[in-house]
Amino acid sequence: MTTIQIHINGEPHTFNQGSTLLDVTTQYSQKDQSVAVAVNNDFVPRTQYAHTPINNGDAIDIVAPVGGG
Amino acid sequence: MTTTTTTTTPTTSTKTDAPKQNSQTSDTWTLYGKTFESRFLLGTALYPSPQSMLDAITASQTDIVTLGLRRQNPANRDGQIIWDMIQQTGCTLLPNTAGCKSAKEAITLAQMSREIFGTNWIKLEVIGDDYTLQPDPFALLEATKELLSQGFAVLPYCTDDLILCQKLAEAGCEVLMPWGAPIGTGQGLLNKYQLGTLRKRLPDIPLIIDAGLGAPSQACEAMEMGFDGILLNTAVAKAQNPPQMAHAFGTAIQAGRAAYKAGLMLKKQTASASTPTIGQPFWHQKK
Numbered sequence: 001m002t003t004i005q006i007h008i009n010g011e012p013h014t015f016n017q018g019s020t021l022l023d024v025t026t027q028y029s030q031k032d033q034s035v036a037v038a039v040n041n042d043f044v045p046r047t048q049y050a051h052t053p054i055n056n057g058d059a060i061d062i063v064a065p066v067g068g069g
Numbered sequence: 070m071t072t073t074t075t076t077t078t079p080t081t082s083t084k085t086d087a088p089k090q091n092s093q094t095s096d097t098w099t100l101y102g103k104t105f106e107s108r109f110l111l112g113t114a115l116y117p118s119p120q121s122m123l124d125a126i127t128a129s130q131t132d133i134v135t136l137g138l139r140r141q142n143p144a145n146r147d148g149q150i151i152w153d154m155i156q157q158t159g160c161t162l163l164p165n166t167a168g169c170k171s172a173k174e175a176i177t178l179a180q181m182s183r184e185i186f187g188t189n190w191i192k193l194e195v196i197g198d199d200y201t202l203q204p205d206p207f208a209l210l211e212a213t214k215e216l217l218s219q220g221f222a223v224l225p226y227c228t229d230d231l232i233l234c235q236k237l238a239e240a241g242c243e244v245l246m247p248w249g250a251p252i253g254t255g256q257g258l259l260n261k262y263q264l265g266t267l268r269k270r271l272p273d274i275p276l277i278i279d280a281g282l283g284a285p286s287q288a289c290e291a292m293e294m295g296f297d298g299i300l301l302n303t304a305v306a307k308a309q310n311p312p313q314m315a316h317a318f319g320t321a322i323q324a325g326r327a328a329y330k331a332g333l334m335l336k337k338q339t340a341s342a343s344t345p346t347i348g349q350p351f352w353h354q355k356k
Binding site for chain 1: 112113114115116122135136137138139140141142143146147148149151152155164165167173174177178180181182184185186252280301302303
């Protein structure tokens with residue numbers, strides 16, 4: 001199986017080629033946590049995760065709520 | 070924490086005739102179609118504990134709280150705990166784009182906020198200088214226009230520059246949030262002349278002093294000047310007793326608002342006795 005290298009929140013990760021954003025969020029985040037995702041600085045709606053393939057070199061940001069001013 | 074949604078325009082009178090208002094009438098205010106009672110917006114960061122934050126929110130009697138988004142760390146659940154607590158308060162949520170340094174970053178984070186928090190409200194921050202955390206006015210205006218076109222209710226964190234504020238209002242912002250001083254400094258109202266000019270030149274748009282306040286007296290003074298609300302975080306969160314300080318700010322904001330509505334006396338350069346001079350005993354008596 002061919003793999004690809006991506007970055008999630010700045011850290012390197014390896015996924016199988018053909019993986020989708022849904023695979024990434026399922027593996028990286030917990031079910032009860034509210035998260036939102038951007039790929040290469042572009043927001044991707046939750047409804048599009050399963051339809052968004054990830055590519056070698058992608059930079060994925062997964063964010064969650066924090067206290068803020 | 071009562072809020073109501075209305076489609077009518079704000080019913081508050083212009084700032085210049087405020088002293089004529091009937092102090093017995095309701096003093097609610099309206100932002101993007103939502104009407105609020107409290108004029109105190111409170112941040113949710115930097116508290117010694119989540120419970121302290123919750124107690125401060127309660128003590129402040131705020132209707133609106135700010136919060137943010139950061140890269141998720143699955144091993145750290147503090148953010149989720151805070152988020153769960155904030156949802157219990159029933160406050161209106163005002164997510165921020167803190168830390169963004171370009172219009173593109175801010176727009177993307179605003180879109181992410183809208184999905185997570187289920188609100189189109191955004192406290193728009195685009196930072197132009199790391200040392201002062203001063204907003205980048207050009208990127209701020211660019212991001213504002215784009216987000217308004219996407220249906221966001223933009224509450225821009227801006228400087229006290231009159232032209233910038235005019236441009237933001239012309240773009241469609243229904244509220245502006247000029248700084249009192251750089252974020253987290255507690256310096257108070259550093260440029261009262263400019264802030265006073267903003268109030269006079271923009272009499273019909275709600276103005277919220279956002280950032281830089283350190284003491285309730287400073288918040289009170291801003292409200293006495295005619296500002297419509299106060300947004301702060303550090304001054305409460307870093308107090309020795311955050312809930313008590315939240316209460317202090319809340320009452321100071323109410324006092325400043327009441328004083329503004331009552332109409333302050335005009336300042337004079339010379340002394341003027343308050344006790345009548347007519348009837349003064351011992352006056353012009355020959356010894």
